[in-house]
Amino acid sequence: MSNSNPAFSRSVAFRDSSLATPSAQTLDELYRRPPATGTDTGRMTYEDTIMKILIAFGVLLLGAVVGWVVPVLAIPGFVIGLVLALVNIFRKKPSRGLILAFAAFEGLFVGGISSFFNTMWEGIVTQAVFGTLAVIGVTLFLFLSGKFRTSPRMNRIVMVAMIGYLVFSLTNFGLMAFGATDAMFGLRSYEIFGIPLGVILGILVVFLAAYSLVMDFESIKAGVEQGAPRVYGWQGAFGIMVTVVWLYVEILRLLAILRGD
Numbered sequence: 358m359s360n361s362n363p364a365f366s367r368s369v370a371f372r373d374s375s376l377a378t379p380s381a382q383t384l385d386e387l388y389r390r391p392p393a394t395g396t397d398t399g400r401m402t403y404e405d406t407i408m409k410i411l412i413a414f415g416v417l418l419l420g421a422v423v424g425w426v427v428p429v430l431a432i433p434g435f436v437i438g439l440v441l442a443l444v445n446i447f448r449k450k451p452s453r454g455l456i457l458a459f460a461a462f463e464g465l466f467v468g469g470i471s472s473f474f475n476t477m478w479e480g481i482v483t484q485a486v487f488g489t490l491a492v493i494g495v496t497l498f499l500f501l502s503g504k505f506r507t508s509p510r511m512n513r514i515v516m517v518a519m520i521g522y523l524v525f526s527l528t529n530f531g532l533m534a535f536g537a538t539d540a541m542f543g544l545r546s547y548e549i550f551g552i553p554l555g556v557i558l559g560i561l562v563v564f565l566a567a568y569s570l571v572m573d574f575e576s577i578k579a580g581v582e583q584g585a586p587r588v589y590g591w592q593g594a595f596g597i598m599v600t601v602v603w604l605y606v607e608i609l610r611l612l613a614i615l616r617g618d
Contacts, residue, residue, distance in 0.1 A: 420464020
């Protein structure tokens with residue numbers, strides 16, 4: 358029976374023909390269709406998340422170029438980037454705009470300090486970049502091969518170590534800001550058995566950053582396997598970006614301490 362209501366009769370879904378039994382040809386076409394991907398269903402996929410990571414790092418690199426040319430922008434880049442990082446961390450749902458804004462300002466910070474360090478120690482930025490890529494490459498290889506995994510106990514240890522390092526860094530910054538120490542790297546410049554404290558801490562922090570990177574990989578893996586909404590790919594990109602920037606800055610400072618004040 359046809360529907361006389363024009364509001365329904367113009368829709369295929371409400372026509373008599375839409376209720377007819379599908380033909381054998383139609384069923385065969387439906388059977389041959391490829392299964393819906395995560396992107397089609399609005400879920401996280403590795404491909405989509407990798408694309409988001411590349412976009413975020415592309416924005417960060419553009420900001421780094423500006424920061425390299427105008428190093429003074431490193432200060433506002435650091436402050437605003439820190440605020441945006443905290444906002445992104447405490448948001449319940451990831452925001453593409455806020456994450457890309459963080460990438461831009463963090464890029465200003467990275468570019469600015471890289472320019473400063475490269476002026477003090479020529480070629481150090483290139484060394485830091487290759488060092489960062491090497492750590493990322495080795496960590497990713499060990500993760501994919503199943504040889505580097507996190508554990509609840511190790512997660513707690515790493516979290517305590519990271520908080521302790523944050524407290525140390527803030528204390529060291531305060532001492533340097535108020536002139537309590539005139540060493541270029543503050544407490545990091547003091548030696549223990551002839552080895553600068555910054556070198557010992559630097560090696561430890563590189564491991565902490567690598568472990569944090571594995572935690573980021575596992576979070577993305579869990580999100581994809583559990584069918585998390587596609588927008589959480591941006592959260593994965595944010596986590597990777599924060600860890601990689603932290604790793605780069607620590608390697609940059611470690612190399613500077615090794616090359617001398």
